[in-house]
Amino acid sequence: MLIVMRDHASQAEIDHVVEHLHEAGAEAHLSQGEVKTVIGVIGDRELIYQLEMDGFPGVTEVIRVLKPYKLISREFQAEDTVVRVKGAVIGGGAFGMIAGPCSVESEAQMLEVAQAVKQAGGTMLRGGAFKPRTSPYAFQGMGLEGLKLLRAAGDSVELPVVTEVLDVRDAETVAEWADVLQVGARNMQNFMLLEELGRMERPVLLKRGLSATIEEVLSSAEYILKGGNRDVILCERGIRTFETYTRNTLDLAAVAALRQLTHLPVIADPSHATGRRELVEPMCRAAIAAGADGLMVEVHPDPQHARCDGPQSLDVPAFTKLMECLRPLVVLEGKRL
Ligand code: PEP
Ligand code: MN
Numbered sequence: 419m420l421i422v423m424r425d426h427a428s429q430a431e432i433d434h435v436v437e438h439l440h441e442a443g444a445e446a447h448l449s450q451g452e453v454k455t456v457i458g459v460i461g462d463r464e465l466i467y468q469l470e471m472d473g474f475p476g477v478t479e480v481i482r483v484l485k486p487y488k489l490i491s492r493e494f495q496a497e498d499t500v501v502r503v504k505g506a507v508i509g510g511g512a513f514g515m516i517a518g519p520c521s522v523e524s525e526a527q528m529l530e531v532a533q534a535v536k537q538a539g540g541t542m543l544r545g546g547a548f549k550p551r552t553s554p555y556a557f558q559g560m561g562l563e564g565l566k567l568l569r570a571a572g573d574s575v576e577l578p579v580v581t582e583v584l585d586v587r588d589a590e591t592v593a594e595w596a597d598v599l600q601v602g603a604r605n606m607q608n609f610m611l612l613e614e615l616g617r618m619e620r621p622v623l624l625k626r627g628l629s630a631t632i633e634e635v636l637s638s639a640e641y642i643l644k645g646g647n648r649d650v651i652l653c654e655r656g657i658r659t660f661e662t663y664t665r666n667t668l669d670l671a672a673v674a675a676l677r678q679l680t681h682l683p684v685i686a687d688p689s690h691a692t693g694r695r696e697l698v699e700p701m702c703r704a705a706i707a708a709g710a711d712g713l714m715v716e717v718h719p720d721p722q723h724a725r726c727d728g729p730q731s732l733d734v735p736a737f738t739k740l741m742e743c744l745r746p747l748v749v750l751e752g753k754r755l
Contacts, residue, residue: 419459419466420493422479427455431476442469447643449495456495458488460644486633487640490650495681498711501621501649503597504578506541508651509683513748513755514712516580516623516685517737518544520727521557522564528571530719534734536575538741539755542598543568543577544714548584549726550604557725565595572597580623580714586614593620603627603655603690606638616645623714625653625687632672636680652676652684653714654705656691665693665730668701673708685712689730695721698732699740706747715740 421435432455436446444461459466471480481493488494500510508514517535522528522545532543547564549557560567565581572579578597583589584605592599598621605611606627615622622642626635639650654673656666668691676684686708688701702713718724718731732740748755 419469419471420481420483420488421457421459421471421474421477422481423455423457423476424478425453427476431474432457435471435474435477438471438474439469444469445644447489447494451497456493458494460488487636489643489648490636490639490680490682492679492681497681499648499650499681499683501651501683503542503621503649505576506578508541508685508712511753512711513706513753514542514651514683514685515540515741515744515755516542516544516712516714517717518580519546519718519724520689520716520731521546521549521559521725522567522581523560523725525567525570527719528567529574530734531717532571532575532577534719534737535717536577538738539745540577540737540741541712541755542580543572543575544580544600544716545571546582546726548582548588548592550582550584550602551726562591562595565592569595583611583615586611589614589618593618597621598623598651601625601638606630606635609638609641612638612641613645616642616647618647620647621649621651622647623651623653623685625655626657626669626672628658628666630657632675632679635672635676639680639682650682651712652680652682653687654684654691654710655687655714664691664697666691668692668705670704670708673705673710677709677711683711684709685714686710687714689714689716689727693727693730695730695732695736698730699743702740702744703747706744706751709751711753713744
């Protein structure tokens with residue numbers, strides 16, 4: 419249920435409603451704009467259905483939401499969520515460019531990529547330390563050592579760092595070293611992990627599952643917001659279809675649809691979506707045109723020898739060229755990079 423307060427409702431009126439909801443055993447989540455306050459009511463469906471909120475002072479409208487998500491919806495919050503992490507901003511017109519290798523491999527590799535990403539105008543540095551690999555025999559990432567190298571590389575060029583957290587057990591450790599916690603496609607419906615990240619004070623980059631519907635992506639994001647963490651970035655990274663020429667199929671309609679349905683920033687990852695470096699630039703351009711708030715691209719100083727995802731990784735000159743080509747398109751879309 420969404421309770422819309424009248425314009426400039428007093429704090430006392432808002433508190434009164436919230437108190438009543440708490441007494442009834444429901445949770446109240448506030449979206450407080452300068453003029454409008456909307457209160458999202460979360461709790462047992464039956465209980466909420468019976469709540470009579472229409473007559474309360476200051477309440478103008480009560481909307482019964484049937485969708486399985488509320489807090490992430492545009493109805494709850496019309497304005498874009500702006501995620502700020504260190505100096506980087508994403509959402510609300512600020513375009514985020516996340517770049518870096520699939521996995522952290524060495525100090526030299528990370529320092530070189532960090533320099534290149536910074537110099538070309540990237541806004542965040544990525545690098546996997548805990549890698550979700552299809553084969554248990556493939557390189558699983560450097561773990562804690564990798565987190566430390568990522569952190570040091572990010573610090574050396576003053577870029578915030580993004581890395582994946584694979585398991586609830588690692589959440590605290592990863593949060594200690596990283597600025598943004600990535601939930602990978604294979605973990606999008608790991609509800610325990612989502613709940614844990616909802617309780618943490620770190621922005622979350624939530625990637626779409628390999629065969630997740632738009633509604634399922636939104637429901638997963640709802641888990642994180644429900645826990646109190648409102649800094650969530652959604653990422654379209656390609657879905658599995660019958661096509662095998664590309665690694666996945668980049669669903670650009672999902673980017674546009676998500677931008678309409680939710681106030682959360684939406685980015686695209688053409689590297690994992692296509693699996694082919696020659697398709698990264700055209701798909702970056704297309705994602706910007708579809709309304710993406712940012713991109714995530716894999717960059718490696720020596721893609722031929724990358725321990726993971728080399729065929730989809732750009733080398734440094736290609737990434738620098740990519741940034742030059744994308745900048746005017748971002749501006750054309752009315753965003754800042
Ligand atoms: C990644 O970004 O490193 C990654 C493993 O992506 P995905 O979870 O989308 O496969
Ligand atoms: Mn990868």
